[in-house]
Amino acid sequence: MGIFMSEYNKQKNEQASEQELYSLSSYDYVLPEQQIAQQPAQQRDQSRLLVLDCTNKSRQHTRFESLCELFRPDDLLVVNNTKVFPARLFGRKESGGKVEMLLLSFPCYEKERDGQATTLALIKSSKRPKPGSTLLFSGALQAQVESFLPDGKARVRLLFPAHTDLEQLLERHGEIPLPPYIRRPEGSTAQDAQRYQTKYARHIGSVAAPTAGLHISHSLIKKIRDNGINLAEVTLHVGYGTFAPVRCKDIREHVLHKEFVSVAEETAEAVNITKKNNGRIWAVGTTTARTLEFAAKHANKAGEIQAVDDFCGLYIYPGYQFTVVDNLITNFHLPQSSLLFMVAALAGKEQIFDAYQDAVKKGYRFFSYGDAMAIITKR
Numbered sequence: 001m002g003i004f005m006s007e008y009n010k011q012k013n014e015q016a017s018e019q020e021l022y023s024l025s026s027y028d029y030v031l032p033e034q035q036i037a038q039q040p041a042q043q044r045d046q047s048r049l050l051v052l053d054c055t056n057k058s059r060q061h062t063r064f065e066s067l068c069e070l071f072r073p074d075d076l077l078v079v080n081n082t083k084v085f086p087a088r089l090f091g092r093k094e095s096g097g098k099v100e101m102l103l104l105s106f107p108c109y110e111k112e113r114d115g116q117a118t119t120l121a122l123i124k125s126s127k128r129p130k131p132g133s134t135l136l137f138s139g140a141l142q143a144q145v146e147s148f149l150p151d152g153k154a155r156v157r158l159l160f161p162a163h164t165d166l167e168q169l170l171e172r173h174g175e176i177p178l179p180p181y182i183r184r185p186e187g188s189t190a191q192d193a194q195r196y197q198t199k200y201a202r203h204i205g206s207v208a209a210p211t212a213g214l215h216i217s218h219s220l221i222k223k224i225r226d227n228g229i230n231l232a233e234v235t236l237h238v239g240y241g242t243f244a245p246v247r248c249k250d251i252r253e254h255v256l257h258k259e260f261v262s263v264a265e266e267t268a269e270a271v272n273i274t275k276k277n278n279g280r281i282w283a284v285g286t287t288t289a290r291t292l293e294f295a296a297k298h299a300n301k302a303g304e305i306q307a308v309d310d311f312c313g314l315y316i317y318p319g320y321q322f323t324v325v326d327n328l329i330t331n332f333h334l335p336q337s338s339l340l341f342m343v344a345a346l347a348g349k350e351q352i353f354d355a356y357q358d359a360v361k362k363g364y365r366f367f368s369y370g371d372a373m374a375i376i377t378k379r
Helices: 002-022 064-070 166-173 190-195 211-215 218-226 265-276 286-296 338-347 349-361
Strands: 048-053 058-063 076-080 082-084 088-093 098-103 116-125 134-138 141-148 154-159 203-206 230-236 259-263 281-284 308-312 327-331 372-376
Touching: 048 064, 048 349, 058 064, 064 218, 064 372, 076 265, 076 286, 098 134, 116 141, 134 166, 141 166, 211 327, 218 230, 230 265, 230 286, 259 286, 265 281, 265 286, 281 286, 286 308, 286 327, 286 338, 327 338, 338 349, 338 372
Parallel strands: 048 372, 076 230, 076 281, 082 203, 281 327
Antiparallel strands: 048 058, 088 098, 088 134, 098 116, 116 154, 134 141, 141 154, 230 259, 259 308, 327 372
Protein backbone atom coordinates (compact mmCIF):
# COMPACT_ATOMS: atom_id res chain seq x y z
CA MET A 1 0.00 0.00 0.00
CA GLY A 2 2.88 2.35 0.92
CA ILE A 3 4.66 1.68 -2.37
CA PHE A 4 1.43 2.25 -4.29
CA MET A 5 0.79 5.58 -2.55
CA SER A 6 4.40 6.65 -3.09
CA GLU A 7 4.11 5.98 -6.84
CA TYR A 8 0.72 7.73 -6.91
CA ASN A 9 2.15 10.82 -5.21
CA LYS A 10 5.13 10.81 -7.59
CA GLN A 11 2.83 10.78 -10.64
CA LYS A 12 0.68 13.49 -9.08
CA ASN A 13 3.74 15.69 -8.48
CA GLU A 14 4.95 15.10 -12.05
CA GLN A 15 1.55 16.09 -13.43
CA ALA A 16 1.54 19.25 -11.28
CA SER A 17 5.07 20.07 -12.43
CA GLU A 18 4.09 19.62 -16.10
CA GLN A 19 1.00 21.74 -15.61
CA GLU A 20 3.17 24.49 -14.13
CA LEU A 21 5.68 24.23 -16.99
CA TYR A 22 3.08 24.68 -19.70
CA SER A 23 0.66 27.02 -17.96
CA LEU A 24 0.62 30.51 -19.49
CA SER A 25 -0.03 32.13 -16.12
CA SER A 26 3.22 30.70 -14.75
CA TYR A 27 5.20 32.83 -17.21
CA ASP A 28 4.09 36.10 -15.66
CA TYR A 29 6.35 38.33 -13.58
CA VAL A 30 6.15 41.75 -11.97
CA LEU A 31 8.10 44.54 -13.66
CA PRO A 32 8.03 48.16 -12.45
CA GLU A 33 6.90 50.38 -15.32
CA GLN A 34 9.97 52.60 -14.97
CA GLN A 35 12.16 49.64 -16.00
CA ILE A 36 10.57 49.42 -19.44
CA ALA A 37 13.23 51.19 -21.50
CA GLN A 38 11.84 54.14 -23.45
CA GLN A 39 15.17 55.21 -24.94
CA PRO A 40 18.26 53.24 -26.01
CA ALA A 41 21.49 53.38 -24.05
CA GLN A 42 23.63 56.41 -24.88
CA GLN A 43 26.05 54.11 -26.71
CA ARG A 44 25.04 50.75 -28.15
CA ASP A 45 27.61 48.59 -26.37
CA GLN A 46 27.29 50.43 -23.03
CA SER A 47 24.09 48.64 -22.06
CA ARG A 48 24.28 46.24 -19.14
CA LEU A 49 24.81 42.52 -19.67
CA LEU A 50 23.66 39.76 -17.33
CA VAL A 51 25.66 36.59 -18.00
CA LEU A 52 23.71 33.48 -17.02
CA ASP A 53 25.96 30.41 -16.98
CA CYS A 54 23.64 27.41 -16.94
CA THR A 55 26.53 24.97 -16.58
CA ASN A 56 27.18 26.04 -12.98
CA LYS A 57 24.05 28.13 -12.27
CA SER A 58 26.08 31.30 -11.79
CA ARG A 59 25.32 34.90 -12.77
CA GLN A 60 27.66 37.76 -13.59
CA HIS A 61 26.83 41.42 -14.11
CA THR A 62 28.91 43.35 -16.63
CA ARG A 63 28.68 45.64 -19.69
CA PHE A 64 27.89 44.54 -23.22
CA GLU A 65 31.25 45.85 -24.44
CA SER A 66 32.92 43.02 -22.46
CA LEU A 67 31.13 40.38 -24.56
CA CYS A 68 34.39 39.32 -26.24
CA GLU A 69 35.64 37.98 -22.92
CA LEU A 70 33.06 35.20 -23.19
CA PHE A 71 34.23 33.96 -26.61
CA ARG A 72 36.83 31.44 -27.71
CA PRO A 73 38.68 31.55 -31.06
CA ASP A 74 36.79 28.48 -32.31
CA ASP A 75 33.38 30.06 -31.64
CA LEU A 76 30.97 31.28 -34.29
CA LEU A 77 28.76 34.33 -33.73
CA VAL A 78 25.62 34.34 -35.89
CA VAL A 79 23.50 37.48 -36.44
CA ASN A 80 20.22 38.30 -38.17
CA ASN A 81 20.87 40.85 -40.92
CA THR A 82 17.24 41.82 -41.55
CA LYS A 83 16.44 45.51 -41.95
CA VAL A 84 13.42 47.30 -40.48
CA PHE A 85 11.53 49.44 -42.97
CA PRO A 86 9.33 52.51 -42.30
CA ALA A 87 6.12 50.49 -42.27
CA ARG A 88 3.85 53.00 -40.48
CA LEU A 89 2.11 55.60 -42.65
CA PHE A 90 -0.15 58.49 -41.64
CA GLY A 91 -2.55 60.03 -44.13
CA ARG A 92 -6.19 60.67 -44.85
CA LYS A 93 -9.17 59.09 -46.53
CA GLU A 94 -10.79 60.61 -49.60
CA SER A 95 -13.48 61.94 -47.24
CA GLY A 96 -10.78 63.83 -45.33
CA GLY A 97 -10.71 61.68 -42.19
CA LYS A 98 -7.36 60.72 -40.66
CA VAL A 99 -6.01 57.22 -41.23
CA GLU A 100 -3.01 55.23 -40.03
CA MET A 101 -1.71 52.21 -41.90
CA LEU A 102 0.89 49.65 -40.82
CA LEU A 103 2.32 47.53 -43.63
CA LEU A 104 2.82 43.96 -42.40
CA SER A 105 5.51 43.04 -44.90
CA PHE A 106 7.66 44.85 -47.42
CA PRO A 107 5.83 44.67 -50.75
CA CYS A 108 7.42 42.88 -53.68
CA TYR A 109 7.44 45.02 -56.80
CA GLU A 110 9.32 45.67 -60.04
CA LYS A 111 10.66 49.14 -60.72
CA GLU A 112 10.42 48.52 -64.46
CA ARG A 113 6.64 48.06 -64.28
CA ASP A 114 3.84 50.47 -63.34
CA GLY A 115 4.24 51.72 -59.79
CA GLN A 116 2.10 49.40 -57.71
CA ALA A 117 2.55 46.65 -55.15
CA THR A 118 0.16 44.55 -53.08
CA THR A 119 0.61 43.66 -49.42
CA LEU A 120 -1.27 43.16 -46.15
CA ALA A 121 -1.75 45.99 -43.67
CA LEU A 122 -3.51 47.04 -40.50
CA ILE A 123 -5.64 50.16 -40.90
CA LYS A 124 -6.75 52.43 -38.07
CA SER A 125 -9.32 55.19 -38.59
CA SER A 126 -12.48 56.54 -36.95
CA LYS A 127 -14.54 54.64 -39.50
CA ARG A 128 -13.31 51.60 -41.38
CA PRO A 129 -12.65 52.46 -45.05
CA LYS A 130 -14.65 50.55 -47.62
CA PRO A 131 -13.08 48.13 -50.11
CA GLY A 132 -12.26 50.07 -53.26
CA SER A 133 -11.58 53.33 -51.42
CA THR A 134 -8.28 55.16 -51.70
CA LEU A 135 -6.04 56.30 -48.85
CA LEU A 136 -3.81 59.32 -49.48
CA PHE A 137 -0.38 59.54 -47.86
CA SER A 138 1.37 62.00 -50.16
CA GLY A 139 1.24 63.19 -53.71
CA ALA A 140 3.49 60.28 -54.63
CA LEU A 141 2.00 57.53 -52.47
CA GLN A 142 -1.54 56.22 -52.21
CA ALA A 143 -3.13 52.93 -51.20
CA GLN A 144 -6.23 51.32 -52.55
CA VAL A 145 -8.11 49.07 -50.12
CA GLU A 146 -8.86 45.83 -51.98
CA SER A 147 -10.49 43.73 -49.24
CA PHE A 148 -10.56 42.89 -45.54
CA LEU A 149 -9.68 39.45 -44.19
CA PRO A 150 -11.61 37.78 -41.34
CA ASP A 151 -8.80 38.60 -38.87
CA GLY A 152 -9.13 42.33 -39.60
CA LYS A 153 -6.09 42.66 -41.85
CA ALA A 154 -6.55 44.54 -45.09
CA ARG A 155 -5.21 43.66 -48.50
CA VAL A 156 -4.02 46.92 -50.04
CA ARG A 157 -2.48 47.98 -53.32
CA LEU A 158 0.16 50.69 -53.02
CA LEU A 159 0.17 53.16 -55.90
CA PHE A 160 3.22 55.30 -56.69
CA PRO A 161 5.09 56.69 -59.73
CA ALA A 162 6.62 54.11 -62.05
CA HIS A 163 10.36 53.50 -61.79
CA THR A 164 10.28 54.67 -58.16
CA ASP A 165 12.40 53.13 -55.41
CA LEU A 166 9.69 52.12 -52.93
CA GLU A 167 12.14 51.86 -50.03
CA GLN A 168 13.22 55.48 -50.50
CA LEU A 169 9.58 56.54 -50.88
CA LEU A 170 8.66 54.91 -47.57
CA GLU A 171 11.69 56.51 -45.89
CA ARG A 172 10.38 59.93 -46.95
CA HIS A 173 6.76 59.40 -45.97
CA GLY A 174 6.75 56.57 -43.42
CA GLU A 175 7.92 55.96 -39.86
CA ILE A 176 9.83 53.16 -38.20
CA PRO A 177 7.19 51.21 -36.24
CA LEU A 178 8.10 50.90 -32.57
CA PRO A 179 6.69 48.34 -30.13
CA PRO A 180 3.54 49.56 -28.34
CA TYR A 181 5.30 49.69 -24.95
CA ILE A 182 7.69 52.39 -26.25
CA ARG A 183 5.65 55.55 -25.93
CA ARG A 184 6.04 58.12 -28.71
CA PRO A 185 2.91 60.35 -28.72
CA GLU A 186 4.38 62.37 -31.60
CA GLY A 187 5.61 59.30 -33.49
CA SER A 188 9.04 57.72 -33.82
CA THR A 189 12.01 60.08 -34.06
CA ALA A 190 15.09 60.45 -36.23
CA GLN A 191 17.05 58.83 -33.40
CA ASP A 192 14.69 55.84 -33.47
CA ALA A 193 15.28 55.47 -37.21
CA GLN A 194 18.99 55.01 -36.43
CA ARG A 195 18.92 53.13 -33.14
CA TYR A 196 16.02 50.75 -33.84
CA GLN A 197 18.20 49.16 -36.52
CA THR A 198 21.25 46.93 -36.20
CA LYS A 199 24.59 48.11 -37.58
CA TYR A 200 24.69 45.11 -39.93
CA ALA A 201 21.09 45.40 -41.26
CA ARG A 202 21.14 44.71 -45.01
CA HIS A 203 18.03 42.89 -46.23
CA ILE A 204 14.86 44.93 -45.92
CA GLY A 205 11.71 43.18 -44.71
CA SER A 206 11.07 43.53 -40.95
CA VAL A 207 8.47 45.53 -39.07
CA ALA A 208 10.38 44.98 -35.80
CA ALA A 209 14.08 44.87 -35.05
CA PRO A 210 15.98 41.77 -33.89
CA THR A 211 16.70 43.71 -30.71
CA ALA A 212 19.58 41.68 -29.25
CA GLY A 213 21.68 43.01 -32.11
CA LEU A 214 20.95 46.64 -31.23
CA HIS A 215 23.75 46.46 -28.63
CA ILE A 216 26.44 45.62 -31.20
CA SER A 217 28.49 48.60 -32.38
CA HIS A 218 30.96 48.82 -35.27
CA SER A 219 33.83 48.98 -32.78
CA LEU A 220 32.60 45.83 -31.04
CA ILE A 221 32.36 44.01 -34.38
CA LYS A 222 35.96 45.00 -35.11
CA LYS A 223 37.04 43.81 -31.68
CA ILE A 224 35.29 40.48 -32.22
CA ARG A 225 37.00 39.99 -35.57
CA ASP A 226 40.38 41.09 -34.20
CA ASN A 227 40.04 38.40 -31.52
CA GLY A 228 39.68 35.75 -34.22
CA ILE A 229 35.97 35.11 -33.68
CA ASN A 230 34.13 34.18 -36.86
CA LEU A 231 30.85 35.87 -37.78
CA ALA A 232 28.05 34.56 -39.97
CA GLU A 233 24.68 35.96 -41.04
CA VAL A 234 21.15 34.66 -41.46
CA THR A 235 17.96 36.49 -42.38
CA LEU A 236 14.61 36.31 -40.62
CA HIS A 237 12.15 39.07 -41.44
CA VAL A 238 10.39 39.84 -38.18
CA GLY A 239 6.64 40.16 -38.63
CA TYR A 240 3.93 41.96 -36.68
CA GLY A 241 3.02 38.64 -35.07
CA THR A 242 6.02 39.04 -32.80
CA PHE A 243 3.80 41.40 -30.76
CA ALA A 244 0.77 39.08 -30.84
CA PRO A 245 -0.18 37.99 -27.32
CA VAL A 246 -0.39 34.32 -26.41
CA ARG A 247 -4.01 33.60 -25.50
CA CYS A 248 -3.91 29.83 -24.87
CA LYS A 249 -3.90 28.80 -21.22
CA ASP A 250 -1.69 25.86 -22.22
CA ILE A 251 1.27 27.33 -24.12
CA ARG A 252 1.62 24.14 -26.19
CA GLU A 253 -1.58 25.10 -28.02
CA HIS A 254 -0.20 28.40 -29.29
CA VAL A 255 0.49 28.65 -33.03
CA LEU A 256 3.42 30.83 -34.06
CA HIS A 257 3.12 33.08 -37.09
CA LYS A 258 5.38 32.19 -40.02
CA GLU A 259 8.21 34.48 -41.07
CA PHE A 260 10.53 34.35 -44.07
CA VAL A 261 14.01 32.99 -43.35
CA SER A 262 17.10 32.63 -45.45
CA VAL A 263 20.31 30.76 -44.64
CA ALA A 264 23.07 30.96 -47.25
CA GLU A 265 25.38 28.08 -48.16
CA GLU A 266 28.39 29.86 -46.64
CA THR A 267 26.57 30.28 -43.31
CA ALA A 268 25.50 26.63 -43.27
CA GLU A 269 29.09 25.61 -43.99
CA ALA A 270 30.47 27.86 -41.23
CA VAL A 271 28.01 26.43 -38.69
CA ASN A 272 28.69 22.84 -39.68
CA ILE A 273 32.48 23.28 -39.54
CA THR A 274 32.22 24.94 -36.12
CA LYS A 275 30.08 22.08 -34.78
CA LYS A 276 32.43 19.49 -36.26
CA ASN A 277 35.41 21.15 -34.53
CA ASN A 278 33.48 21.27 -31.23
CA GLY A 279 33.27 25.06 -31.35
CA ARG A 280 30.32 26.87 -29.90
CA ILE A 281 27.48 28.48 -31.83
CA TRP A 282 26.43 31.84 -30.39
CA ALA A 283 23.10 33.14 -31.67
CA VAL A 284 22.48 36.87 -31.42
CA GLY A 285 18.78 37.01 -30.66
CA THR A 286 15.85 34.63 -30.61
CA THR A 287 15.20 35.20 -34.32
CA THR A 288 18.69 33.94 -35.16
CA ALA A 289 18.27 30.97 -32.82
CA ARG A 290 14.95 30.01 -34.40
CA THR A 291 16.41 30.33 -37.91
CA LEU A 292 19.35 28.06 -37.11
CA GLU A 293 17.18 25.43 -35.45
CA PHE A 294 14.79 25.57 -38.42
CA ALA A 295 17.70 25.07 -40.85
CA ALA A 296 18.74 21.98 -38.88
CA LYS A 297 15.36 20.40 -39.62
CA HIS A 298 16.14 20.68 -43.34
CA ALA A 299 19.55 18.98 -43.05
CA ASN A 300 20.20 15.42 -44.17
CA LYS A 301 22.60 14.72 -41.32
CA ALA A 302 21.99 15.09 -37.59
CA GLY A 303 23.94 17.92 -35.96
CA GLU A 304 24.18 19.94 -39.16
CA ILE A 305 22.17 22.68 -40.83
CA GLN A 306 21.34 23.23 -44.47
CA ALA A 307 20.95 26.33 -46.61
CA VAL A 308 17.28 27.25 -46.82
CA ASP A 309 14.85 29.88 -48.11
CA ASP A 310 11.44 29.22 -46.62
CA PHE A 311 8.77 30.41 -44.19
CA CYS A 312 9.52 29.40 -40.62
CA GLY A 313 6.83 28.72 -38.04
CA LEU A 314 9.09 26.79 -35.64
CA TYR A 315 7.71 27.23 -32.13
CA ILE A 316 10.22 26.64 -29.34
CA TYR A 317 9.02 26.17 -25.77
CA PRO A 318 10.21 24.07 -22.77
CA GLY A 319 10.78 20.48 -23.77
CA TYR A 320 12.43 21.46 -27.07
CA GLN A 321 15.96 20.08 -27.53
CA PHE A 322 18.33 22.54 -29.20
CA THR A 323 20.57 20.89 -31.79
CA VAL A 324 22.51 23.89 -33.14
CA VAL A 325 22.52 26.83 -30.71
CA ASP A 326 24.83 26.50 -27.71
CA ASN A 327 24.75 30.02 -26.30
CA LEU A 328 22.34 32.90 -26.80
CA ILE A 329 22.61 36.68 -26.58
CA THR A 330 19.16 38.11 -26.00
CA ASN A 331 17.16 40.92 -24.42
CA PHE A 332 14.70 40.61 -21.54
CA HIS A 333 11.32 39.54 -22.88
CA LEU A 334 7.71 40.38 -22.11
CA PRO A 335 5.79 38.28 -19.59
CA GLN A 336 3.76 35.43 -21.12
CA SER A 337 5.45 35.83 -24.52
CA SER A 338 6.65 33.14 -26.91
CA LEU A 339 10.15 34.64 -26.70
CA LEU A 340 10.16 34.06 -22.94
CA PHE A 341 9.12 30.45 -23.57
CA MET A 342 12.09 30.04 -25.92
CA VAL A 343 14.73 31.24 -23.46
CA ALA A 344 13.10 29.07 -20.79
CA ALA A 345 13.50 26.11 -23.15
CA LEU A 346 17.21 26.85 -23.52
CA ALA A 347 18.19 27.74 -19.96
CA GLY A 348 15.45 26.10 -17.94
CA LYS A 349 12.44 27.94 -16.61
CA GLU A 350 13.67 28.15 -13.01
CA GLN A 351 17.04 29.63 -13.96
CA ILE A 352 15.42 32.17 -16.29
CA PHE A 353 12.97 33.39 -13.70
CA ASP A 354 15.66 33.58 -11.02
CA ALA A 355 17.77 35.67 -13.42
CA TYR A 356 14.83 37.91 -14.31
CA GLN A 357 14.04 38.47 -10.64
CA ASP A 358 17.68 39.39 -10.06
CA ALA A 359 17.63 41.76 -13.04
CA VAL A 360 14.50 43.50 -11.75
CA LYS A 361 16.06 43.95 -8.30
CA LYS A 362 19.26 45.36 -9.80
CA GLY A 363 17.40 47.87 -11.95
CA TYR A 364 18.04 46.42 -15.40
CA ARG A 365 16.15 48.02 -18.28
CA PHE A 366 13.76 45.67 -20.09
CA PHE A 367 12.50 44.93 -23.62
CA SER A 368 13.58 46.31 -27.01
CA TYR A 369 15.66 49.31 -25.90
CA GLY A 370 16.68 47.61 -22.65
CA ASP A 371 19.69 45.66 -21.41
CA ALA A 372 20.82 42.19 -22.48
CA MET A 373 21.55 38.65 -21.31
CA ALA A 374 24.11 36.10 -22.42
CA ILE A 375 22.83 32.60 -21.78
CA ILE A 376 25.60 29.98 -21.73
CA THR A 377 24.73 26.28 -21.95
CA LYS A 378 28.09 25.10 -23.30
CA ARG A 379 31.42 26.03 -21.76
